Amino acid sequence: MNALVWNLILTSTLQSLSMVFFSTLFSLILGLPVGIMLTVTSPEDQGGIIPMPILNNILSRIVNVLRSFPFIILMILLFPLSRLLIGTSIGTTAAIVPLSIAAAPFVARVIETALKEVDPGVVQAARAMGSTNFQIIRKVLIPEALPSLVSGVTLTIINLIGYSAMAGAIGGGGLGDLAIRYGYQRFRGDIMLVAVVIILVLVEIIQVVGNRISARLIARR
Amino acid sequence: MQIALHNLQRTYGTLHAVNGVSLSIPSNTIYGIIGKSGAGKSTLVRLISLLEQPDDGEIYFDNVRVDGLEGDALIQRRRRIGMIFQNFNLFSSRNAEQNIAYPLEITGTPKGEIKGRVDELLALVGLEGRGKAPISTLSGGQKQRVAIARALACSPDILFCDEATSALDPQTTHSILSLLKEIQQKMGLTVVMITHQMEVVRDACIHVAVLDDGTVAEEGLVTDLFSNPQSAVTKDFLTHLVGVDEAAKGDDRMVQWSKKRGAYTLRFRGDTTDQPILSTVSRASGVDFNIRASGVQRVGDVEIGTMFVDINGTNEQRDNAIALLREIGVVVEEGVL
Numbered sequence: 001m002n003a004l005v006w007n008l009i010l011t012s013t014l015q016s017l018s019m020v021f022f023s024t025l026f027s028l029i030l031g032l033p034v035g036i037m038l039t040v041t042s043p044e045d046q047g048g049i050i051p052m053p054i055l056n057n058i059l060s061r062i063v064n065v066l067r068s069f070p071f072i073i074l075m076i077l078l079f080p081l082s083r084l085l086i087g088t089s090i091g092t093t094a095a096i097v098p099l100s101i102a103a104a105p106f107v108a109r110v111i112e113t114a115l116k117e118v119d120p121g122v123v124q125a126a127r128a129m130g131s132t133n134f135q136i137i138r139k140v141l142i143p144e145a146l147p148s149l150v151s152g153v154t155l156t157i158i159n160l161i162g163y164s165a166m167a168g169a170i171g172g173g174g175l176g177d178l179a180i181r182y183g184y185q186r187f188r189g190d191i192m193l194v195a196v197v198i199i200l201v202l203v204e205i206i207q208v209v210g211n212r213i214s215a216r217l218i219a220r221r
Numbered sequence: 222m223q224i225a226l227h228n229l230q231r232t233y234g235t236l237h238a239v240n241g242v243s244l245s246i247p248s249n250t251i252y253g254i255i256g257k258s259g260a261g262k263s264t265l266v267r268l269i270s271l272l273e274q275p276d277d278g279e280i281y282f283d284n285v286r287v288d289g290l291e292g293d294a295l296i297q298r299r300r301r302i303g304m305i306f307q308n309f310n311l312f313s314s315r316n317a318e319q320n321i322a323y324p325l326e327i328t329g330t331p332k333g334e335i336k337g338r339v340d341e342l343l344a345l346v347g348l349e350g351r352g353k354a355p356i357s358t359l360s361g362g363q364k365q366r367v368a369i370a371r372a373l374a375c376s377p378d379i380l381f382c383d384e385a386t387s388a389l390d391p392q393t394t395h396s397i398l399s400l401l402k403e404i405q406q407k408m409g410l411t412v413v414m415i416t417h418q419m420e421v422v423r424d425a426c427i428h429v430a431v432l433d434d435g436t437v438a439e440e441g442l443v444t445d446l447f448s449n450p451q452s453a454v455t456k457d458f459l460t461h462l463v464g465v466d467e468a469a470k471g472d473d474r475m476v477q478w479s480k481k482r483g484a485y486t487l488r489f490r491g492d493t494t495d496q497p498i499l500s501t502v503s504r505a506s507g508v509d510f511n512i513r514a515s516g517v518q519r520v521g522d523v524e525i526g527t528m529f530v531d532i533n534g535t536n537e538q539r540d541n542a543i544a545l546l547r548e549i550g551v552v553v554e555e556g557v558l
Contacts, residue, residue, distance in 0.1 A: 119310070126312075131327050140312065143314035
């Protein structure tokens with residue numbers, strides 16, 4: 001493998017990292033409010049502070065439908081949206097749109113699960129002290145659930161690394177694209193191997209760092 | 222702050238958890254609400270702490286109606302109520318002093334003021350220097366002290382204690398009750414203690430209401446309730462407190478001579494516990510007393526004796542003896558619960 005190939009690998013890795021970084025960011029921006037909504041509007045016995053059964057049901061259904069959508073098809077369906085927002089449906093930047101939307105419902109569920117783990121007694125205490133709903137969310141639910149939230153975000157990033165590799169199949173760029181176009185279609189097993197190893201290493205690093213942060217947060221309590 | 226409840230009702234499906242509770246809780250006192258599990262205590266406390274709305278009935282704090290408050294008015298009212306819980310319900314993401322600071326933070330107290338107030342509160346509950354301690358490093362008693370400090374942070378006029386000592390061992394329970402009594406005196410609070418432990422009522426409360434099946438079975442001064450209980454539930458609570466069951470386990474408050482319970486329960490109060498009443502009555506009426514179990518305990522400032530006896534003699538002698546006992550001020554009940 002010559003310098004040109006290594007250069008290609010470096011570019012692809014950076015593309016993958018930027019795809020994962022921005023899609024994590026946007027999926028959090030989209031998913032966090034939905035996750036919070038899912039929690040606070042749930043029935044009171046499930047820790048809801050503003051029970052709204054109808055809204056909760058609707059949100060829950062939307063999240064389920066989006067989550068069960070095969071990613072590759074979602075991506076194709078979202079080509080027009082990418083074109084509208086980015087101006088193109090091909091390339092790393094364009095891939096961030098479907099990646100964010102695909103990961104958002106996952107993020108919403110992860111956040112909902114984490115927030116629902118918070119002891120209902122603690123929420124009751126906060127309510128009895130005269131906290132507003134916003135104060136309960138910001139000063140009680142989120143800080144109390146922080147270790148689980150960090151684990152959830154770790155899981156999201158790892159999922160997005162996988163999704164971003166798939167996005168390569170339809171012109172998203174990055175390591176997945178490299179592995180398919182060079183490794184698979186041009187029979188370059190060595191490039192394929194390097195791409196896969198880099199993905200594995202990325203996943204491992206994220207997992208270790210995420211676990212450490214979560215463990216440190218718990219140890220401080 | 223005086224609390225008045227008028228005919229409170231709360232139903233969950235077909236369960237009538239609170240069924241027509243009317244109570245008048247005087248200001249500046251410790252008021253106990255005792256009941257077995259399922260008697261409706263938890264629901265009642267959720268209603269009077271304004272966490273839940275009653276289906277029917279009225280709640281007044283100092284003659285101001287507070288049930289049905291909504292939005293900002295409700296939040297402002299809750300901020301002047303302190304509450305502590307069986308499981309402490311402290312924020313694990315905050316250390317001791319951050320927990321105490323929470324009510325101050327949400328009411329927009331300036332940072333500089335918070336620090337001073339938190340130190341004051343830590344001293345009040347006897348936790349000076351432990352402010353930085355993570356909650357998980359504190360013992361149960363220390364956690365409840367932090368919870369008390371947090372409940373008092375905004376200088377409430379009412380403090381609700383929801384089974385606050387139920388998760389603590391007897392010594393710690395004792396120290397927490399002492400602390401609550403001391404704080405009540407110092408701050409002139411109205412403290413409402415919800416509990417299933419008669420010991421808590423005996424050691425800390427002035428007034429008590431006995432809750433059974435969603436209604437008030439009996440209500441009054443703790444000393445009256447101990448010396449002359451009226452309802453079956455109250456008698457049951459007292460029997461378990463000083464009963465033959467406990468005596469058999471070696472509880473020193475109740476001395477027991479026989480495994481069988483007596484045919485009569487005698488309750489002595491105050492001075493009568495110091496007098497040789499049984500021998501006097503025995504000589505005067507000609508009956509013989511057989512003491513099955515007996516003991517004296519302190520309720521507030523008053524000593525209250527309980528004795529399970531058989532009375533042997535003719536019907537006439539027995540009636541005479543009972544009349545004499547009642548004349549002296551002993552409460553005589555047939556049978557033991």
